[in-house]
Structures are given as C-alpha cells and as structure tokens.
Amino acid sequence: MSISAENTIYDLIGVGVGPFNLGLASLLEPVDTLKVKFFEAKERFNWHEGLLLEDCHLQVPFMADLVTMADPTSPYSYLNYLHAQGRLLQFYFYENFQIPRVEYNRYCQWVSEKLSNLAFSHQVVGIEVVDSLFRIVVKNGHTGTQASYLARNIVLGVGTVPNWPRAASDFKNSADCAHSSQYMFVKPELQRKKHITVIGGGQSAAEVFLDLLRDQPQFGYEINWLTRSNGFFPMEYSKLGLEHFSPDYVEHFYGLPDTQRKSILAKQGNWYKGISFSTIKEIYDCLYARSIDQPNRFVLQACSQLEKIVRVDDGFQLQFQHLELQQTFDVKTEALVLGTGYQYVFPACLSDLRPSIEFDAENRPCITRDYMLKTSADIPGMIFVQNGEMHSHGIAAPDLGLGAYRSAVIINKLLGKERYPARTRTVFQNFGIADQWRDSARNA
Template sequence: MTEATSDVFDLIGIGFGPSNLALAIALQERGHNMRAAFLEARPQFAWHPDMMIAGSDMQVSFMKDLVSLRNPRSAYSFVSYLHDKGRLSRFINRKTFFPSREEFNDYLGWVAAQLPVCHYDSRVTAIDPVGRGDHITELAVTSESSNGQSRIYRTRSLVLAPGGQPHWPEIFRPVQGTSQVIHAQDYLSATTARIKPGMRVAVIGGGQSAAEIFTDLAQRPQIAGVQLILRGRALMPSDDTPFVNEVFDPGQTEIFHAKPEADRQRMLQNLAATNYAVVDGDLIEQIYEMLYEQDVRGEDRLLLTAETQIQAVAATDQSVTLNMTGPQGAVAADFDLVILATGYRRDLDDAMLKSLTPWRKGPPDRNYRLPMADHFEPAIFVQGFSEATHGLSDTLLSVLPFRSEEIALALEAFHNRHMNAVAAE
C-alpha cells in the first residue's frame, strides 16, 4: 500500500546521520518556519554501529562536534551532552580531546532524540520530478518501511546526505553477497554470526578501519590466524600535526573552492596522508608490538603482508582462495572469512538522482546546491559529495557546523522567495 502526503513539504532531508543532524540543529537554532522532515532507513539512530569496536577512539577533537565551532553556547554541543549525562567533570579528569567512538555515537543519538523531525524506518527508493513537461515545480520522494509500507512525500527542496556506499574492488565483485566475504561496514554484526574456533581470517586494506579490525581479531583467541594484506610498503601514519590540520579549518573551504580545478586536484593528492589509507600512530605501534611479542613466543598466528596485490579471488561454500603477488612471489592462500576494509564511494548518481539527470548541469555550487536547468524550480543540496570542489573535509565531521548553517541560510532564502512569489499572485 502506498500513502501520499496531501501537503507539500518545504524540505525533505534524506539520511539522518551527522550531516543532516547538524542541519536540523542549524534550522532549529535559527527558528525556521519551514515544514521539514528527514527520512532515515534505519529503525533508530545509529552511526557506523558495526565499527563500534571496543577501545576505538575518535580521531578528531570533541570540539569538532555538530555545532560548537559555529555556536559554542549551543544546547546541542558535546559539552552540553556531558553535562546532561553527569559526566562533564569526569571527562575533564581524563585529560583528552578524544572521546571513545561509542561515547560520540551516544552523543549523536542524544541530539537526535531532541529533534523530533526524523521519520525512521523510511528507506528512500525513488526521487521523481513533478510538473508539466520540462517545467518542474516539486519533487516526489518515495520511501518504504521494513514492512513494505510505501509513502510519497512532495517537497520543494531536498537535502541529500545518505553517506557513502561500501566500496567493493572490482576483483571482489563476483563474490559480493557470499557469506565468506564481507565489508567493514558490517564488521561486528557479520563476524558475530560467522566467527568460529579455528578460523583463518584475512583483512584487506591499509587504513584505520583495517588496522582496528586486525587488532580486534588478534584479541580473539578462538581465531587460528589473522592476516592483514595491504598494497603499500607499510602501515602509514596519519598526519595530524597542527599546521597540516589547518586544512580542516572552516575558512579553508572558501579558499579551496576558489582555486582552479587543477590546483584543487593537486591539493587533494598532497593532503591524502591526513585522511586516506593512513592509521593513527599509536595503533601502528600497538600492532608492531603485537607482532614483535608474537615473534618472541615463536608463533605465527598474526601476519602483516605488505606490497601485496590480489590477482584472483575464488569462493566456495566453505572458504575463499586469494591468489596474491608480493615480495615472496606468487602465493595462494585459503581463508574462512575475508573482510574488506576498502573504504566508501560517493556517487551522486547512486544517490537516487538518476531520474533528474536531464536537468542537472554540473557539480554543487559554493552553497552545496546542485545547479539545474531552467524551469527546474526545486532546490537540491548535497552533503558529503563535494570533496573535489570543497576540499578534503567535505566527508568529515570538521566542516559540519558551518556547512549546515550555509545550507540553512540558502534554504531560508529559497523558502522566502517562494512565499513572496505566492503572496504576489
């Protein structure tokens, strides 16, 4: 059964992770008068639930929460959360800027619970133009619940923030969907059901997630062997030194966006070590120590294989065979489980915008709005799809407070123009 809303929304947001959560705060604090709703596929708020590995910490300061850089007095700050939970003094006593990932997730959920604007269990399945001919006046957003109930929301503006989709390297695509190969996105829930005594597990990747998963598996004694396989020469540390970290400062977005495309691409390449395929230095040292202590004991349960390329993958009902080439030549190894810590991809075409392709005219503008053809009235904003034009922080928490305010201001201006046009008719 499909239910259609009778009224037109001023705003529909797709996804209710940190990006749209920050937008909801910005709109709330500005006292907006728009009819707005956010659609989230999950049944309740959750942020990377399958990477809540025990002992894992945030890689950014708690000051880079949803709002503090923009409004330190906000009731939705991480400090306000700690005060409300009665843990502010104890957190200060820990002398750290970095909460656990579990605590930061709890903070995000605490904020979400105070903003009753989200429709959970609402997976968006389609975004369609509404109008006559080429003149588009609204968008129809179709969502579906877990019990098959469909609903259509009509809206004059849209903010897309669905997050990234798991990246499956081409060579692993034929085994996607098998029980022996999973993506890190599903790590905890998938391994809970699959880990059995005596298993051999391979982790593919050289970034933070791969290192965290390798370390977590190493601490499960029932696993017979864990192998971390990476293309690079070694696990590389992230560059979080102060001068380099300034690339994530709010003002850098304006500077980056104003540069020619070639300069932007060069900057992204030069700064890759701040975010991509890098690991916290402390975790690298922990892994090195684990491997050293294992060598002292004369064991070989844990293995780190660098400079290794996977050439072929074959799966049966029981195991996965990886054919690899590296410093030791060509090697074939069998595993009971392979975990891909290969990152995420962000593609606007995958974000349910294919039906709007005839009207799209290019990448997001400075205010994160997609330029559309003439006679296309709805405003479409995107969050997390603008790294190439807005800088490395686009997919990170650092930019959320200011990006959300910029989008909120643009939405208000768009809404006011519409209301003035209606009043003038």
Template sequence: MKQDVYEFIAIGLGPFNLSLACLAEPLELNGIFLERSAEFNWHPDMLIDNATLQNPFIADLVSLADPTSRFSFLNYCKEEGKLYSYYFRESFYLTRTEYNDYCRWAAMRLSNLRFEHEVQSLSYDEEAQCYVVAGVKGAMRTPFVLHCRKLVLGVGTRPSFPECCQPGGHRYLHTAYYLANKAALQKKRSITIVGSGQSAAEVYYDLLQEIDEHDYSLIWITRSPRFFQMETTKLTLEMFSPDYIDYFYELDEPTKERIVRKQDSLYKGVNASLINRIYDLLDDRRKRGGVLRTHLITNCELQDCRYDPDGDHYEIEFCQLDCGTRYAHRSEGLVFATGYRENIAPFVDGIRHRMRWDEKGRYQLARNYAADLNGSEIFIQNAGQHTHGMTNQDLGMSCYRNSYILRELTGVEHYKIERRIALQDFAIPATADFVRL
C-alpha cells in the same frame, strides 16, 4: 495547492544531516528529515570496543557553529551525568560507541526527524514549482507523498571493493559489516584483512587480541608502502578549513584529482595510539616466546580474488609492487578494509535532468554545495571530495558546511560562517610582494 509544501526536505540521517537537523531545530524552519531506518545508528558494525574517532569531541554535531546549543556534546554529558567523568579522563577523543550514543541522544530530542520513511522516487512538479518526494513509511510500508521547495541529500556512502572482486552471487565481507560477522569469522582457521587505514587497523587489533582464544592465523595486507600514521600536526590540520576549500575549489579538475591521490595520509592513516598498541601487543607476545601466527605485509596490490564454495575459502593473488612478483594466498576468512565510495541513490533518477554532473557521473557541486542547475535548490552532503577536497568527509567541517547550507536554504546567515581561519596561505598572496611572471 491543497498539499503543504515544506521549505526543504532532507533525505538520509547520518552525522552530517543530523548536525543540520540540530542546527535547524531552534530556527523553527518548515523542513523535515527523512530516514528509512527505525532509529539512528552510525556504523553499528564498527563500534569496536575502545575504537576512537579521529576528531576531538568539540567536532560534535553543533559546537563549531553554535557552542551554546543544547545539542552540544558537553550538554549531553551534563544531562547524562557524565561531565565530570570526561573531565577526569582528560581525553579529547571519544570512542565510536560514545559518539553514537551522543548522536542517538540528540536524535531523540529533535522534532524534525521522520524515521521509517523510505524515499523511493523524486520528481519535479513544473506547475507547482516544487519537488515531489514519494516513498513508503512505517512497518506497514504505507505510501506517502510530500512536497518541498528544496532538497538536501545525505544518503551517505557505500562500501568500496577492488575491481577484481565482482560479487557474482558471492557477498564479500567489508569492515562496514564486521561485528555482525565477527563470531563466524573467528571460527575460521585463517583470516586475511586487505586494505589500510584506521578501519583495517581497528579490525586487525580486535582480532589480534583474541587470536590465542580462537586459534586462527591473521594476515594484514596493504597496497600502501607502509603502515602510516595519520598526519595531525597543526599546520597540516589547517588544510581542514574554509581557506583550503576556497583554494581547492578553484583548481582545475586534473589538478584536484592529482592532489586528492596524494593526500592519503591526511585522512586514510591510522592514529598513532592504535599503531603503538598494535606494536606493543605483538612485541609482548614475541617476548613471551609465543608463536606469532600473524604477518603484516605492505606493498602488495590485490589483483585477483576468487571464492571457492567447495573448499569454503578464498584464492587471492597479489603483486609485490617493489619487485613486481606475483604471489598466491589462500585464506578461509577475508575482510576488505577498502574504504567507501560516493552513493548516488536510484531515486535521484527522477530529477537527474535538473542536476549538474561531471564527466565521471558524479555530482558537480557549486561552491555552496548545490548540485542543481539553478545552484540553489538541491544540496549534497558528503559527496564532494572531487570538488571541495578532503574536508568533504571530515566530521570537523560538518558544522561549517551546514551553516553554509542553512544560509542557502533560508537566505539568512543564522550561524556565523568562518571565512579566514588559517595562518598559512594556500594560494599566493595578492600583494605587491609577489609578482606573477
């Protein structure tokens, strides 16, 4: 073969693959990471002032795999002259902006990243026994072709909208693009937020703080029965563990689907601090005798949504779930905080026949996060909630998954993989004390 063959090529550069890149760098592996953007930027349109992560700072890119890594958040603070300011602040939680700045700092110090490389197709060379990665790079969009033995796909997720919001030529606004559209949104006389969870709360609070300055009404509507707090008690947090992954992975598919539907409060809730700030701001305005031009409404399921281009507004229909009554609502501005869904990039089509799929068209991941028929060649980041549970999208489990993937890529356990950390048992213990009937 005339061309070089990489040990692996990773496609996409969000926090999960960036973590993998940081952990791979000191190992001097023959692998590279391709990203179509010109630089790292994590959800730039949700970098709202003072919005925080849900994970403590120790859940950085490397520390839970290698606390001594030069890519740790603490080393970033030291190099940037911020260590004492974080010490004095006495807070475990970073703002989104701080986390993004840290990730950008790490990306600038890596030699294995290739920005402005847009992958357009994947194929497999049977004769050479390797994968062929083709696309365009740079401002001139110059074609490139690369070869590798293994792949890591980390293309991230895409915004999810309710089924009734078929685009049909109109682009609905998702919280993923909030800041880029904030100025235009605040020129509207009315704004409605649909959805629940942390992103909805952050956007609501941001708009609520400036409601008097721009003189709009603000509505927050959610299908959830309440505005609930994310569960963060210690025994609950143990569900984000290797122990729970092992338990969840062995369950049958219907049971997994049922469990995931019941776990919203573990990863879709709002942190207590933000809920309290929203309440305090509303209460303060009420005490001052001002008119509250806002409503927070639960138990309402969106059933229809239409954009009227002539009137430049949205016609929205909801069902109040407790009583089954339908309501119509009109709003000039509309923001969907309805989460994200798995993203299977079109370039995967060229190797689809080499991969495992479930009956819903999703990646069927093996326990080692591989999705290929051989179970050792194509690894997937952040697309396995249905196989590995809610730990799939949690930043705190990134180092664990990447330690696992690096072992599968190289055959060597470079970073110790924790196997038993929980104090509780998720499955019935296999001891004489418990007898199956």
C-alpha cells in the same frame, strides 16, 4: 501500495540522517521560520554500527560534534549531552580530546531522540518536479505504504557506501567475505575460522586487525594483513596539516581548475586514509608482547595489491601482485575482511532528475561553492549535498569537524541571510598568495 499526499509545503526535506544531516537538523531546530523534515530508512540512528568497537576512538576532537563549531551554545552539543547524563565531571577527568566512537554514536542517538523534525523507518524512494516544487515519495518501513511530500528545497545526506574491490565483487553476499563496515555482525563467524585475511591500509583495516589480534590466543586462528600501500603509515596529524580541514582550504581548493584538484587529491591520501598513531602503537605493543613466548601466527605485508579471488573448498585462494617486486603470489585463507574504504554513489531516488543535473567529465555531479548541485532551469529549487563533494571542495568533505560549518552555509543560503557565522580566515597559513603579495602575482 497507496500513495497519499500531504498538503504542507516544506522549505527543506532531508534525504538520509547520518551525522551531517543530523547536525543540520539540530541547527535548524531553533529556526522557526523554516519548515523542515528529514527522512531515514533505518529504524534509529546508527553510525558505522558494524565497526563500533568499544576501544576505538574518533580521529577528531569531541568539538567536532553535530553543532559546536557553528553554535557552541546549542543544547545539542556533546558537552550538553554529557551534562544531561551526569558525566561531565568524569569527562573533565578523562582529559582526552578523542572520544570513544561508541559514545559518539550514543550522543547522536540522544540528539536524534530530542529532535521533532526527523522520521526514521521512512525511505525516500523517488523525487520529481511538480508545479515548481519537489515531490518526494517516501515509503514507510513498517507498513509498506507510500506518502508524498512537497518541498521547495532538498538536502542529500545519504552518505557513502562500502567500496568493494573488483576482484571481490562476486562474493558480496557470502558469510566468509565481508566488508569492514559489517565486521561486528560477522565477527563470531569469522572467529570460528582457522585463517583470516584482512585487506587495506587505513584505520578500519587496522582496527579489525587489532581486534582479531587481541582475541587470537582465545580462538587460535592465524591472521594476515595486507595492503597495496607502501607501508602501514600513520595519518598526517600535525597542527598545520590539520588546517587543510578548514573553510579557508575549502575556499582555496574550490577555486582551482578541476584537473589541478584531481592531481592534488591524489597526493593527500595521508591526511584521511592513514592509521592513527595510537592504533599503530597498540598494534605494535600487542605484537611485541605476543612475540615474547608465542610463535608468530600473523603476517603483515605492504605493497601487495589484490588481483583475483578464487573460491576453493576450505575458503579462498587470493592472488596478489607485489607492486615493488612486480611478482604475483597466492594466499590461502578461510575468511576475508575488506577494509577498502567507501565511495559516494549518486542516490537512486534522484534518477528522474538526473537529466537536469550537471556532471563533469568523470560523471561526478557538479557542485557550487554553497554545496548545491548545479542544475538546469527546470529544477525549481536548491538540491544541497552533504559529503559528496570531495572532488570539488577537497579532503574535508567527509570530515566531522567541518560538518557544522557546511550546515551553517546551507542554512544561511536557505534563509538568505547569516544565521550562523560561516567565516573564512580562520587559520594561520595562506593557501593561495598572501594579500600583501597578490598585486605582484602573474602567470608562471
């Protein structure tokens, strides 16, 4: 494969185009002093396309779009998208802050088609340092040819990957064992089975279970839903609780010792791992209606941790441990859907630069307050990270609502001045010690 070189030196090259890098690209579009380019391996923008169920909604308000929280006057806002579609008045009567996830995806596609700084079907396959610049090697998905680009800075927006339990690692490529991220692609095959088991206690597992439950009378299968959590709990969604998804909390959390951050994160799962109240209500209402004149053909059980999976003739035998009873039990099923979340994986395209990047004791990249990888002196520019910093910046890292703020911080850092406001003191509560008491603060 030939490698051609482009003479242009970019101020920033983006790796991946998910919601966060798409938002960054949108806010950079009017900044004519910076030359930028974003590369994405997919043919077009698609966000969690395997879970684009028509009746599922975002868990954040529509203002958590690509740009509004940094620049509400941007032409790439969700409201302007509706205006361009001739649907703004309909949205006004809709009277719902949470919008359909399918429509959020279409909104992002609409924005991506308007931007001039994106290149789809182009995968970044390697990055190295050449003459005090980053040399980015990009593979064209259509032709297979490679080209190299030079940039002063990089932003990583490759996102997270499905988290597979160790017990299921041998079944990743099987048609009857799927991660929830692939649910819509395997749904027709699943619904031909007599018995389906869903594992996980978060929003994705709940949405898959509800979708299967609604179609159960048509197809006649049985469904299990098991989670190792203590119950099928709702996500924390109180107004003061939501203030933890703010620049103020990022500032507070980043200033804590690493060991304390880890301890705090372990206790905050209910802020981002739970199930929406509306989904729980829909599930219960469906179960109740089904109970009136039909036998129960489902099992819901918490405190159940998957330990082992064995392939049998008609599917799988699953071994679980009940975490309260400390007993093991077996479940036979013909198909398995794993709603087991996502995890951040260090991008393979950065392998050559890894020796120059600082990692913590748990092999996680060290990240500055301004969302940059900490690197040695031989790295010439800045490498920004989007949605890979929960361990250092807190639970808001994957939250769409803080994406525009993080983009504002990155753009301001690139420019060396404030183009977009990136304020703190935006919430009512204090996460540290209030100013009037700080002089009296002392170690306990």
